[in-house]
Amino acid sequence: MAHRAEPPDGGWGWMVVLSAFFQSALVFGVLRSFGVFFVELVAAFEEQAARVSWIASIGIAVQQFGSPVGSALSTKYGPRPVVMAGGILAASGMLLASLATTLTHLYLSIGLLSGSGWALTFTPTLACLSRYFSRRRSLATGLALTGVGLSSFAFAPLFQWLVSLYAWRGALLLVSALSLHLVACGALLRPLSLMEDPVVGGPGAQLTSLLHHGPFLRYTVALTLINTGYFIPYVHLIAHLQDLDWDPLSAAFLVSVVAISDLVGRVASGWLGDAVPGPVARLLMLWTTLTGVSLALLPVAHTPTALMTLAVAYGFTSGALTPVAFSVLPELVGTGRIYCGLGLVQMVESIGGLLGAPLSGYLRDVTGNYTASFVVAGSFLLAGSGILMTLPHFCSLASTSKPQDRIREAVETKVSLSKEEPEED
Numbered sequence: 001m002a003h004r005a006e007p008p009d010g011g012w013g014w015m016v017v018l019s020a021f022f023q024s025a026l027v028f029g030v031l032r033s034f035g036v037f038f039v040e041l042v043a044a045f046e047e048q049a050a051r052v053s054w055i056a057s058i059g060i061a062v063q064q065f066g067s068p069v070g071s072a073l074s075t076k077y078g079p080r081p082v083v084m085a086g087g088i089l090a091a092s093g094m095l096l097a098s099l100a101t102t103l104t105h106l107y108l109s110i111g112l113l114s115g116s117g118w119a120l121t122f123t124p125t126l127a128c129l130s131r132y133f134s135r136r137r138s139l140a141t142g143l144a145l146t147g148v149g150l151s152s153f154a155f156a157p158l159f160q161w162l163v164s165l166y167a168w169r170g171a172l173l174l175v176s177a178l179s180l181h182l183v184a185c186g187a188l189l190r191p192l193s194l195m196e197d198p199v200v201g202g203p204g205a206q207l208t209s210l211l212h213h214g215p216f217l218r219y220t221v222a223l224t225l226i227n228t229g230y231f232i233p234y235v236h237l238i239a240h241l242q243d244l245d246w247d248p249l250s251a252a253f254l255v256s257v258v259a260i261s262d263l264v265g266r267v268a269s270g271w272l273g274d275a276v277p278g279p280v281a282r283l284l285m286l287w288t289t290l291t292g293v294s295l296a297l298l299p300v301a302h303t304p305t306a307l308m309t310l311a312v313a314y315g316f317t318s319g320a321l322t323p324v325a326f327s328v329l330p331e332l333v334g335t336g337r338i339y340c341g342l343g344l345v346q347m348v349e350s351i352g353g354l355l356g357a358p359l360s361g362y363l364r365d366v367t368g369n370y371t372a373s374f375v376v377a378g379s380f381l382l383a384g385s386g387i388l389m390t391l392p393h394f395c396s397l398a399s400t401s402k403p404q405d406r407i408r409e410a411v412e413t414k415v416s417l418s419k420e421e422p423e424e425d
Contacts, residue, residue, distance in 0.1 A: 012190050013132030019188035020125045020144035026182050027118045029151025032234040036159040040168040045103055050361035055106045056235050057357040062115025064350030067123040071343030072203050078191040079124035086120025087182025094176035098169045121182055123346050127339045130330050131192050142270020142323035149263030149319055156255040206340040215391050216332050220348045225384035226288055228352030229377030235357045240370040254311055261315025269320035273327050280327045281391050287321035288385040296378030299371035
């Protein structure tokens with residue numbers, strides 16, 4: 001284990017960024033491209049869209065709801081063995097899914113088993129990255145999460161091509177082989193001991209202080225609402241385009257365009273998060289609002305040009321909100337409590353991940369199209385944006401102090417207050 005008084009803002013941290021890049025690609029790149037399998041599974045099992053939607057939703061929910069387990073294990077054993085074990089579970093789930101004969105099998109294999117593997121990989125990796133950076137945290141997070149955009153660009157047409165060659169079972173078998181590379185990602189994670197770690201206490205003490213932390217709780221509610229609508233296009237956009245008589249490869253190409261825009265948005269937002277003075281929460285509110293508006297307008301577009309324009313807008317803004325969302329949390333709770341804080345946020349926002357896609361599928365079954373689905377999804381993001389405006393970092397005046405200075409001051413204040421167990425506003 002490396003011992004540092006403060007985050008090194010580089011060094012081995014760039015290898016952690018590399019690990020997080022491939023890890024995010026192999027987790028959320030697969031999830032975002034699940035729309036390719038969604039259409040095939042609806043036809044193969046002759047089930048309603050709402051029931052098939054539960055596969056991805058259970059996987060997202062288990063990944064997020066199980067995040068505190070990954071966080072606790074990483075606090076005790078370090079992130080490396082935890083992430084490597086998660087890679088084995090994720091690959092095993094996809095392997096068993098290729099043998100499924102009922103939707104229940106897919107709920108258990110992809111939803112439960114692969115979801116558990118993703119829970120042990122994503123949160124520990126992002127928390128480890130946050131501990132290696134302070135001044136460059138938004139940029140490092142943005143670069144790491146570009147793996148989602150690049151893989152979405154590559155995986156959507158790749159999976160469509162694999163399905164056309166090997167059917168959905170053979171394609172899932174190959175996705176299992178890809179997922180096994182998460183083990184290598186975990187091997188790159190080196191635990192880092194920081195000066196504030198002994199001060200913030202163990203997982204129990206950290207959890208108690210976070211549950212009395214008003215801004216943290218409001219932030220968690222906001223991300224839960226955002227999460228409810230965030231993944232809807234990646235599950236149902238291809239089906240929506242096919243309802244508009246698009247052929248499958250053209251629909252998959254549009255998803256790839258969204259992925260490219262997402263990639264650009266993540267890098268641009270990561271750079272802006274570190275370069276622009278003032279609270280990062282303001283950028284998060286801006287990107288969340290624009291994402292909600294673009295989602296709500298998506299059903300209005302029927303021409304290829306209009307659909308392409310809104311797809312680019314959604315991809316850029318939804319990608320841009322992700323790195324700053326992870327950068328806000330250390331400013332609220334400090335790097336010493338990032339494992340526990342991120343795990344708790346991921347667990348609570350799993351409610352949104354669990355309900356979002358099935359609600360969208362239900363509205364499709366009731367109305368006969370995806371208009372209501374996308375409008376409701378956009379409304380959830382706009383509601384989350386409204387809650388973000390209540391955060392103290394959003395309301396404060398822009399500061400010229402550096403992020404690590406604000407974090408250090410916040411940690412020292414919160415640690416001293418947590419010893420007296422007060423209730424924060």
